[in-house]
Amino acid sequence: MLKTKVSLLLSFMLSLAIVVCLSTIASAAITTGISGTVKDINTGAAIAGATINDGSRTTATSDASGNYSLSEAAGSYTLKISVSGYQTTSLVCTVASGALTNVNFSLTKAYGTQTIPAASMGYSVFAWNDLGMHCDQNDYSYFSVLPPFNTLHVQIKNRNNTSGMITSGVNVAYTFPKKTNSTLHTNFWQFAPKYGWNVPANIGITGTPLSGTMQVDAKNLGFVATGIPITPYDDDGTWDPYGAANITVTDTNNNILQTAAVAAPVSTEMNCQNCHGTTNPQLDILQKHDSHNGTTLVTDQANGTLHQCSECHSDNALGAPGKTGVESLSLAMHNFHKDKMTTTTVAANTTPGCYNCHPGTNTQCLRGIMEKAGKTCVDCHGDMNKMTTSLQGGRQAWLQEPKCADCHDSKHQENANTLYRNSTFNNSPISVMNGELYCEACHNSTHGEFKSTNSADASIPQKFQGDDYWIWNCKVCHANKTQKAMHT
């Protein structure tokens, strides 16, 4: 009996020693490996008790302040984090020899248990804008960087059959109820012919109108309207960079199968005035361009000859080849301005600095889950120096962009050599779905990924899933499925 008691006591002491030893190791400040914090993505509150696993046997648990650390050798790791009440997620990282890599987690609450609204519908519709934001100018009387141009995509699923996405036997129409006449608040069409665009009023440079019928896309997976010439101005003059389009899907007998609303983000918030003055920033830009490059843009403009930037600077956004020996527009802009962001106090204080040229401090182009998780433009795109060096190194702007797979695990990476916006779902629990659904159909456009901070983005998941998450519930598309995990 005594022997048993001693044995039990020893076992207990040994266990205690191991626990104390392990916790000492875990809490000791490490110098090589991974450390970071775990927070709630909405509240920013520290999450204690989260388990972080490096894919092997090494695990750590976040403390009361949300801090964790893992002692690791140099190499690449996929960290998986799980804790009750939150979504399990993964991030990839690399540890350099003798260095400490910082990986912070912002966790999203577990899915709700709401009734899925789509369960009582015959068809589901996914709709999204391609880039998450398009740029537009308030004035085209001096030069043109980009014309009014927006692109919407739609995919349709019959919930009651097992076939793929519908691309025939239906008509998909789009309208912008509050933006029916762009000519009211932009002078683009007055000057369009001078830029070589001979398009009628309210017709975009691709021939696409403000409302009309969408065409089957190049992959035959859905519908697209490319180059819709909307501006951020509603007909009544309201500046709304997140104007909504109404999508109506009808059958061949014109019966309405489904409707949906989707934001088509576009903004004029380019903030050139932060450095080029408020009196006439366009003229100042032309004057400085002439002064630095020996061009005659000011005289040309005065004589009624207007230039698109892409006449000389190649621009993949417009498919413009530019002139040999002249930097691409993206390279020229980042290279020339990279050391001028402190030219004025306003520019220096604009956070992030990218919002001096890209829309913008009010527009908040970066508003999706990445922003909620604390990421900035620079975390994915790099700063202006990196933008410059990557473009000088041959990167093609608009065609070679940041990849989800740079941070997320293999289950969530894009298709090989394909941008996020063109990639499709490839690891479905039902193989017939592979290659059918665009990533953006469930996760929304880049910069506005679900869950977005802007309520205008959430109309699709709100209508079909009853929340503002990415599409996670298989019932949204399938009447007879109950899975809640898309990526296997």
Place this chain on the structure above:
Amino acid sequence: MKKYLIYMLTLSVFLTFNLAGCSPQEQTSREVLDKYFTSAQQQDYATTYTCYDSEYQKKVTKDEFISHRKEASVVQSYKVLQLDTQKDAAKATVEITFASSTKFKRTEPAIVKVNEDLIKQKDGWKIKV
């Protein structure tokens, strides 16, 4: 007891009328619609901004709104063609005439018919964007 009840009733009626008289009169949906377009007509865009719902005001600051609104066409006149007001929401059809403009190379005024949505928020009727 009867006397007490009469006192209470008189006091209640007195307080009700007085409080109603003292509290600021809430603007009707039509009044807010008029304020919205009249201020735009007068290019008093700071006032126009106050007519928007809180959701819009959260996204767009007053200064930013004013700077962008100045870039758009100027309202010359407006006519409320229809206004349907329910408990907490209203729908209006309005014909707006925008002034001729050098910037937009428009020699004649432009007329457009728009639908406006209004919602009742805690601080009264607002234009819903």
